[in-house]
Amino acid sequence: MxxxxxxxxxxxxxxxxxxxxxxxxxxxxxxxxxxxxxxxNYLVDSTIGAKAVNEKIxxxxxxxxxxIKGNFKAGIRYESxxxxxxxxxxxxxxxxxxxxxxxxxxxxxxxxxxxxxEQFGSGLIFRSYEERGLGIDNAMDGIRVKYKPTNGVYLKGxxxxxxxxxxxxxxxxxxxxxxxNLNEIFSNFLPEFNPANARYTYILGGxxxxxxxxxxxxxxxxxxxxxxxxxxxxxxxxxxxxxxxxANKINxxxxxxxxxxxxxxxxxxSANYSVKGFSLSASAKRVDNMDFRSDxxxxxxxxxxxxxxxxxxxxxxxLPAFYxxxxxxxxxMGEQFEVSYNFKKGSKLGGKYxxxxxxxxxxxxxxxxxxxxxxxxxxxxxxxxxxxxxxxxLNLEVVKKISPKLKTTYTYMYQVFNKDxxxxxxxxxxxxAHIAVFETQYKINSKNTFRAELQxxxxxxxxxxxxxxxxxxxxxxxxxFAALDQYNYGNAKEEKRAHYFSGSFGYTKNATRFILGxxxxxxxxxxxxxxxxxxxxxxxxxxSISSTF
Amino acid sequence: MKMKNIILLVYSFLFVFAxxxxxxxxxPYTEDVNVTEGGRKILLEDFTGxxxxxxxxxxxxxxxxxxxxxxxxxxxxxxxxxxxxxxxxGKFSYNFKTPVGDExxxxxxxxxxxxxxxxxxxxxxxxxxxxxxxxxxxxxxWASSVAMELNKEAAVNLNLSKNYDTLSRSLSLDxxxxxxTKGNINQQLVVYLVEDSVINWQKWYGHIPExxxxxxxxxxxxxxLNGTWGDRLSGSIKSVGQTISMSxxxxxxxxxxxxxxxxxxxxxxxxxxxxxxxxxxxxxx
Numbered sequence: 001m002x003x004x005x006x007x008x009x010x011x012x013x014x015x016x017x018x019x020x021x022x023x024x025x026x027x028x029x030x031x032x033x034x035x036x037x038x039x040x041n042y043l044v045d046s047t048i049g050a051k052a053v054n055e056k057i058x059x060x061x062x063x064x065x066x067x068i069k070g071n072f073k074a075g076i077r078y079e080s081x082x083x084x085x086x087x088x089x090x091x092x093x094x095x096x097x098x099x100x101x102x103x104x105x106x107x108x109x110x111x112x113x114x115x116x117x118e119q120f121g122s123g124l125i126f127r128s129y130e131e132r133g134l135g136i137d138n139a140m141d142g143i144r145v146k147y148k149p150t151n152g153v154y155l156k157g158x159x160x161x162x163x164x165x166x167x168x169x170x171x172x173x174x175x176x177x178x179x180x181n182l183n184e185i186f187s188n189f190l191p192e193f194n195p196a197n198a199r200y201t202y203i204l205g206g207x208x209x210x211x212x213x214x215x216x217x218x219x220x221x222x223x224x225x226x227x228x229x230x231x232x233x234x235x236x237x238x239x240x241x242x243x244x245x246x247a248n249k250i251n252x253x254x255x256x257x258x259x260x261x262x263x264x265x266x267x268x269x270s271a272n273y274s275v276k277g278f279s280l281s282a283s284a285k286r287v288d289n290m291d292f293r294s295d296x297x298x299x300x301x302x303x304x305x306x307x308x309x310x311x312x313x314x315x316x317x318x319l320p321a322f323y324x325x326x327x328x329x330x331x332x333m334g335e336q337f338e339v340s341y342n343f344k345k346g347s348k349l350g351g352k353y354x355x356x357x358x359x360x361x362x363x364x365x366x367x368x369x370x371x372x373x374x375x376x377x378x379x380x381x382x383x384x385x386x387x388x389x390x391x392x393x394l395n396l397e398v399v400k401k402i403s404p405k406l407k408t409t410y411t412y413m414y415q416v417f418n419k420d421x422x423x424x425x426x427x428x429x430x431x432x433a434h435i436a437v438f439e440t441q442y443k444i445n446s447k448n449t450f451r452a453e454l455q456x457x458x459x460x461x462x463x464x465x466x467x468x469x470x471x472x473x474x475x476x477x478x479x480x481f482a483a484l485d486q487y488n489y490g491n492a493k494e495e496k497r498a499h500y501f502s503g504s505f506g507y508t509k510n511a512t513r514f515i516l517g518x519x520x521x522x523x524x525x526x527x528x529x530x531x532x533x534x535x536x537x538x539x540x541x542x543x544s545i546s547s548t549f
Numbered sequence: 550m551k552m553k554n555i556i557l558l559v560y561s562f563l564f565v566f567a568x569x570x571x572x573x574x575x576x577p578y579t580e581d582v583n584v585t586e587g588g589r590k591i592l593l594e595d596f597t598g599x600x601x602x603x604x605x606x607x608x609x610x611x612x613x614x615x616x617x618x619x620x621x622x623x624x625x626x627x628x629x630x631x632x633x634x635x636x637x638x639g640k641f642s643y644n645f646k647t648p649v650g651d652e653x654x655x656x657x658x659x660x661x662x663x664x665x666x667x668x669x670x671x672x673x674x675x676x677x678x679x680x681x682x683x684x685x686x687x688x689x690x691w692a693s694s695v696a697m698e699l700n701k702e703a704a705v706n707l708n709l710s711k712n713y714d715t716l717s718r719s720l721s722l723d724x725x726x727x728x729x730t731k732g733n734i735n736q737q738l739v740v741y742l743v744e745d746s747v748i749n750w751q752k753w754y755g756h757i758p759e760x761x762x763x764x765x766x767x768x769x770x771x772x773x774l775n776g777t778w779g780d781r782l783s784g785s786i787k788s789v790g791q792t793i794s795m796s797x798x799x800x801x802x803x804x805x806x807x808x809x810x811x812x813x814x815x816x817x818x819x820x821x822x823x824x825x826x827x828x829x830x831x832x833x834x
Binding site for chain 1 (some may be wrong): 571572573574575576578579580582583600602603606613617636638656661662675677679680682686687688689690692693695696697752754755756757760791796
């Protein structure tokens with residue numbers, strides 16, 4: 001297969017006589033792509049537990065090359081891990097072409113051979129995606145067909161295997177998705193449904209995904225064909241959006257669910273209301289035994305088919321993101337509410353430039369279950385929550401512009417994080433943390449900007465109190481300089497009260513960026529589905545280069 | 550027929566095919582195992598830790614395989630990674646770790662892969678021996694891997710004989726390696742001391758209580774008599790029928806219950822780390 005792609009690539013390149021002078025534009029086609037490289041050397045620091053590596057320096061890098069000509073697209077990705085950075089699975093080892101595809105679109109039909117990423121609905125039963133920072137890439141390798149038989153009807157079909165580091169998973173994945181945009185379908189008969197002037201849009205969808213994996217287990221009788229189904233509905237108006245999806249999976253005994261034969265199911269609901277200066281959103285989900293993978297023996301983030309979206313706020317500041325909640329695919333109930341109001345300019349609270357206030361609340365608990373002695377494992381009450389709190393996040397953010405040059409952001413949050421249950425570790429219990437963040441950004445002139453952050457995390461549990469200070473200076477459009485210190489001043493163990501200092505600077509020219517950094521990174525755990533992976537502490541010099549063309 | 554209709558027909562066919570492609574199992578959930586005869590024995594290494602709440606599931610699987618393939622599956626539980634660190638809380642203060650376990654952990658990247666993990670004759674998944682961590686299997690994969698390994702012919706026979714004095718706790722061990730197929734120069738003999746049923750704390754998720762004070766830790770690796778990777782079985786190519794003997798002398802620590810101790814000896818290819826044959830002998834019969 002690889003050879004076919006190489007030959008294809010050579011034919012395309014030769015036929016089109018690519019030259020640098022043509023500025024990447026072929027006579028009748030274009031080449032686009034990107035390149036990224038991240039290298040780090042590792043030094044020893046016994047205080048934070050940073051270890052050296054035999055290779056001294058490790059590097060992750062990749063490049064994408066995409067060729068587009070009319071209705072035809074083809075591309076490859078070359079990846080190199082010599083060796084993989086610490087924290088990445090050592091099976092990312094070596095260099096090779098890991099992604100290659102060709103796509104052709106003919107009127108209403110589009111087909112892809114080779115690798116592709118795809119998602120059905122919100123991904124409850126199928127999402128093939130890449131999350132490079134986490135080392136996740138479950139790209140499909142096979143065939144995808146998309147077809148629009150008539151207005152408003154969108155069909156997708158997929159068959160293939162998923163990527164497993166430099167190999168492929170055992171399971172064969174087959175899936176179908178159909179989406180019906182009722183406005184487009186009925187626009188010929190009912191003018192008020194015409195998308196051009198309809199006030200409301202209605203979209204229905206349904207998916208089915210099946211996997212086949214041979215049963216080589218001499219003891220257990222395992223289902224070789226496991227299927228999951230989902231249905232969804234989306235209502236959209238200019239101010240209001242409602243989305244819901246329900247998924248169900250037949251018996252799927254696996255490593256992560258402890259080889260129980262119970263069905264799995266998931267329900268996701270989301271509603272948003274938004275007008276100028278005000279928005280309100282709410283979402284809820286219930287997940288029960290819904291860890292769906294193309295290989296029943298896979299763990300951590302490997303070979304996942306289902307993607308269960310997180311409904312807690314995704315924090316970007318360092319300390320609020322210290323205890324991130326990860327969806328528990330084996331069982332959880334959760335909800336989130338967010339209200340945002342922009343106090344107008346000139347009002348009492350809005351001041352001269354207006355004030356944006358956002359309040360957010362999210363909560364997740366386990367399911368209300370009863371263990372059974374048979375192979376079903378347990379029963380769960382659908383509408384009842386369990387008594388174990390997994391996560392709670394209550395946060396308030398105020399963004400206030402003081403002057404045309406000065407902007408400030410104040411954040412307070414209270415987090416409850418059941419570390420033992422969420423990260424599947426022991427002895428840590430539940431962490432109760434008060435976190436405050438102050439950010440200020442001062443635009444000195446059209447080219448120079450200074451930004452600073454002060455953060456505080458207070459807790460009596462886990463590693464105790466932390467403080468973070470960040471200063472960043474940007475000289476547009478080329479340079480930035482940053483210094484960061486994370487200080488674990490409240491650690492119960494005095495010898496662990498370490499400063500995690502790091503500094504970096506970057507240079508950007510057109511679409512290319514270089515970043516050089518030096519400093520320490522703290523240790524943390526990554527746990528999914530009952531098995532944990534350690535992200536080790538590190539200390540050293542790092543270099544990152546990224547470029548797009 | 551129009552193209553649209555053909556494609557709709559194909560989708561309909563695929564949909565019906567997909568719907569029918571479901572295997573609902575309503576019981577029985579297990580089957581009788583066909584245990585074949587043969588001289589080949591299997592080393593099942595169970596990498597575990599007392600604070601690893603999922604690890605007892607691996608231990609249960611090992612016990613199940615031990616019981617099904619009586620005498621043909623030899624289990625060694627190696628405590629390693631941060632899950633085996635000692636804890637000052639008083640619950641998990643016993644040190645199960647060994648220098649051998651630490652070296653295996655680092656070499657096969659076990660901590661990075663997470664626990665529980667195991668190796669069946671250190672066979673690499675998909676036959677790719679270039680990455681050492683490819684040998685690590687989740688416990689749900691052990692049964693199929695054991696069944697596959699048992700179907701292979703034995704390459705060598707191992708004959709163990711011992712002289713053990715229970716008072717002085719001194720052990721003299723003789724290991725004879727008999728070649729059933731032609732051997733190569735990379736083969737090494739490794740000898741481990743294992744203690745069974747060590748009672749101490751273990752975490753077990755889903756169990757009540759979760760922290761168990763009197764858990765029976767099975768097949769605990771205590772030490773190696775000749776290093777993590779053992780001794781080379783001479784530097785020449787071995788012919789069929791050739792035998793090589795090695796002797797070992799050691800004293801068993803008073804910390805170990807000698808009635809529960811046994812010796813596990815195995816021959817491995819030191820390049821690929823594949824294990825060719827394994828044998829065990831109790832200190833006190």
